[in-house]
Amino acid sequence: MKHPLQVMMDRRRKGEKCGIPSYCTANELVLEEVLLRAKELGEPVLIEATANQVNQFGGYTGMKPADFYWNVLDMAKKIGLPETQVILGGDHLGPLLWQNEPEAEAMAKSEELVRQFVAAGFTKIHLDTSMKVADDPEGVLSTETVARRGVQLYKVCMEAYDELLKTKPDAMRPVFIIGSEVPIPGGAQEAEDSLAVTKPEAFEDTVRTYRRMFEESGAADGWKDVIAVVVQPGVEFGDDQVFLYDREAAKPLCAKLNEYPEVIFEGHSTDYQSAKCLREMVEDGIAILKVGPAVTYGLREALFALSMMERELVPAAEQAYFIETLEQSMTENPSNWQKHYHGGFKQLELARKYSFSDRARYYMGDEKIVAAIDKLFANLTKYEIPMNMLHQYMPRQYEAVRSGALALEPKGLALNGVAQFMADYEYAAGQTAETAVGL
Numbered sequence: 001m002k003h004p005l006q007v008m009m010d011r012r013r014k015g016e017k018c019g020i021p022s023y024c025t026a027n028e029l030v031l032e033e034v035l036l037r038a039k040e041l042g043e044p045v046l047i048e049a050t051a052n053q054v055n056q057f058g059g060y061t062g063m064k065p066a067d068f069y070w071n072v073l074d075m076a077k078k079i080g081l082p083e084t085q086v087i088l089g090g091d092h093l094g095p096l097l098w099q100n101e102p103e104a105e106a107m108a109k110s111e112e113l114v115r116q117f118v119a120a121g122f123t124k125i126h127l128d129t130s131m132k133v134a135d136d137p138e139g140v141l142s143t144e145t146v147a148r149r150g151v152q153l154y155k156v157c158m159e160a161y162d163e164l165l166k167t168k169p170d171a172m173r174p175v176f177i178i179g180s181e182v183p184i185p186g187g188a189q190e191a192e193d194s195l196a197v198t199k200p201e202a203f204e205d206t207v208r209t210y211r212r213m214f215e216e217s218g219a220a221d222g223w224k225d226v227i228a229v230v231v232q233p234g235v236e237f238g239d240d241q242v243f244l245y246d247r248e249a250a251k252p253l254c255a256k257l258n259e260y261p262e263v264i265f266e267g268h269s270t271d272y273q274s275a276k277c278l279r280e281m282v283e284d285g286i287a288i289l290k291v292g293p294a295v296t297y298g299l300r301e302a303l304f305a306l307s308m309m310e311r312e313l314v315p316a317a318e319q320a321y322f323i324e325t326l327e328q329s330m331t332e333n334p335s336n337w338q339k340h341y342h343g344g345f346k347q348l349e350l351a352r353k354y355s356f357s358d359r360a361r362y363y364m365g366d367e368k369i370v371a372a373i374d375k376l377f378a379n380l381t382k383y384e385i386p387m388n389m390l391h392q393y394m395p396r397q398y399e400a401v402r403s404g405a406l407a408l409e410p411k412g413l414a415l416n417g418v419a420q421f422m423a424d425y426e427y428a429a430g431q432t433a434e435t436a437v438g439l
Contacts, residue, residue: 001170001172003087003123003172003173003174003175003227004044004087005020005046005087005124005175005227005288006175006227008020008287009227009264009287012264012287013261016430017282017283017430018282018287018429018430019281019282019286019287019288019289019428019429019430020044020046020287020288020289020429021046021289021291021422021425021426021428021429022046022047022048022089022266022288022289022290022291023045023046023047023048023291023292023295023422024047024048024049024050024091024290024291024292025047025292025295025296025361026049026053026054026061026063026068026365027295027296027299027361027364027365028075028365029299029373029411029414029415029418030295030296030299030418031047031072031075032075032079032415033415033418033419033422034047034295034418034422035072035075035076035079035081035086036079036415037419037422037426038081038085038086039079039080039081039085041426041431041432042085043085043426043431044085044086044087045081045085045086045087046087046089046124046288047072047086047087047088047089048088048089048090048091048124048126048290049061049063049065049068049088049089049090049091050090050091050092050292051090051091051092051093051094051096051097051113051128052092052096052097053068054067054068054090055097055113055116056109056112056113056116060336060362061365064116064120065090065116065117065119065120065122066116066119066120068088068120069088069120069121069122072086072088073086087123087124088121088122088123088124089122089123089124089125089126090114090117090122090124090125090126091126091128091290092126092128092182093110093113093114093117093125093126093127093128093153094110094113094127094128094129094130094131094149094150094153095107095109095110095129095131095133095149096128096131097109098110098133099131099132099133099134100133100134101133101134102133102134102135103133103134103135103136103149106133106134107133107149107152107153110129110149110153111152111153111156114127114153114156114157114160115156115157115159115160116160117157118157118160118161118164118174119160119163119164121164121168121171122174123172123173123174123175124174124175124176124177125157125174125175125176125177126176126177126230126266127150127153127154127157127176127177127178128179128182128230129145129146129147129149129150129153130146130179130180130181130182141180143180143202143205143206143209144209144213146180146206146209147178147180147206147209147210147212147213148213150178150210150213151210151213151214151217151219151222152217154176154214154219154222154225155217155219155222157174157176158219158222158225161173161174173225174225175225175226175227176222176225176226176227177226177227177228177229177230177266177288178206178210178226178228178229178230179206179229179230179231179266180202180205180206181198181202181203181206181230181231181232182230182268195232195234195235195236195243196232196234197231197232197233197234197246197249197250197252197253198231198232198233198253199252199253200252200253200255200256203229203231203253203256203257204256204259206229207229207260207263210223210226211223223262224262226262226263227262227263227264228263228264228265228266228287228288229263229264229265229266230265230266230267230268231253231265231266231267231286232268233245233250233253233254233265233267233281233284233286234246234249234250235267235269235270235273235277235281236269237269237271237272237293237356237357238355238356238357239341239351239355239356239357240354240355240356241356242271242272242273242356244273244274244277245273245277245278245280245281247280247284250284250286251284254284254285254286257285258285264285264286264287264288265285265286265287265288266286266287266288266290267281267286267288267289267290268290269290270289270290270291271291271292271293271294271297271356272294272356273424274424275423275424275427275428275435275436278424278425278427278428279427279428281428282428282429282430289425289428289429291421291425293356293357293358293361294356294358294421295418295421295422296358296360296361296364297356297358297361297421298417298418298419298420298421299364299414299415299417299418300358300360300361300364300417301417302394302397302413302414302415302416302417302418303322303373303376303414303417304322304323304353305393305394305413305417306322306376306380306393306394306410306413306414307320307321307322307323307376308393309380309385309389309390309393310376310379310380310383312389313379313380313383313385313389314379314380314382314383318379319379320372320373320375320376320379321372322369322372322373322375322376323353325368325369325372326360326363326369326372327349327352327353329363329366329368329369330352330359330360330363331352333363336359336362336363337351337352337359337360337362340355340357340359341355341357341359373414376410377410377411377414380410381409381410384408385408385410385413387401387402387408390408390413394413396416396420396436397413397416397417400416420436421436423435423436424436
């Protein structure tokens with residue numbers, strides 16, 4: 001059986017301008033909406049976990065790969081979405097978390113990381129060995145080193161897959177994503193003036209070097225399992241800036257892709273791109289569109305709007321105080337945002353709430369915050385939101401409620417905050433004919 005992503009590539013080779021969004025999140029409310037929309041559309045859904053979210057030590061979610069895998073599939077089962085429609089991927093798998101350790105130790109941990117992802121049943125594996133480790137020499141990490149380490153991890157993945165076949169003979173063979181110019185997870189940490197698009201020569205060097213490394217390691221057929229290369233097509237986001245896709249700037253890179261029909265591009269940091277830009281990216285060969293902070297940002301934005309309505313409708317003693325609880329949690333435990341946000345007291349306060357980097361997502365699973373969200377939903381079920389107030393705080397959702405497409409129910413309103421970002425990706429991938437603004 002062909003992997004769904006290889007089926008997508010076959011369609012592209014026949015001239016169809018299709019793609020797929022890749023939702024990189026561990027937030028349960030976001031995952032629920034992602035799975036619900038996949039059921040509604042009848043399309044395969046790609047969900048990924050990054051190495052810092054999920055790893056052999058638990059990650060910031062507390063989940064190991066098998067935990068995340070079964071959590072998502074259990075959610076899909078409850079929703080009525082077939083398991084065959086769900087593609088699970090591992091993102092930035094490599095020494096990302098162990099850059100302060102020497103190569104031997106960092107790669108040993110990376111091997112165990114990828115082994116657990118494949119053994120759990122993840123079938124889209126992003127081998128990211130683009131970062132330097134403690135004993136790497138000064139200067140830029142060579143493509144040869146990146147490829148050597150990537151192939152090393154590939155071989156471990158295939159060993160784990162062979163073991164998996166012993167207990168699950170119909171297990172899908174994994175496909176792989178490579179690349180040596182990989183944007184960092186979660187968006188830029190500093191304000192930037194411009195972005196450099198990956199040079200065509202750098203992409204070609206990555207492909208040729210990986211091919212050679214596969215052959216030299218005795219795994220020449222490994223290249224057939226590689227379906228995409230991560231590049232920087234000139235898109236990125238930070239606290240309050242978004243670099244939109246410039247088709248002309250990316251033209252030389254995308255033209256070079258035509259010489260390598262066996263692969264497509266995977267675009268990271270595509271969050272907050274316009275529907276038009278996303279569609280152009282898919283048309284130009286950037287067919288896997290990674291999105292992470294934008295969907296949790298959409299959830300946070302909707303929860304803030306619901307909180308503002310709660311202040312108007314619910315007695316003070318009964319309110320959930322979600323906004324205040326989130327701020328307290330972030331200030332008491334600043335490790336997940338303090339290296340990313342900069343400025344004085346007021347700038348930091350605003351960034352914690354509104355930054356496009358959405359470091360608030362690291363706190364959304366905290367018990368106090370989950371309890372505040374549950375209470376917010378309960379309060380706004382008890383004290384029903386009037387339509388005129390909904391129009392004030394959630395005008396897009398107002399239109400959907402008025403047309404009968406969305407129920408006037410707080411959880412559904414919150415999930416629709418996620419959906420308004422998803423709609424642009426679905427349009428870009430060719431899954432729907434409409435964007436979030438109905439273009």
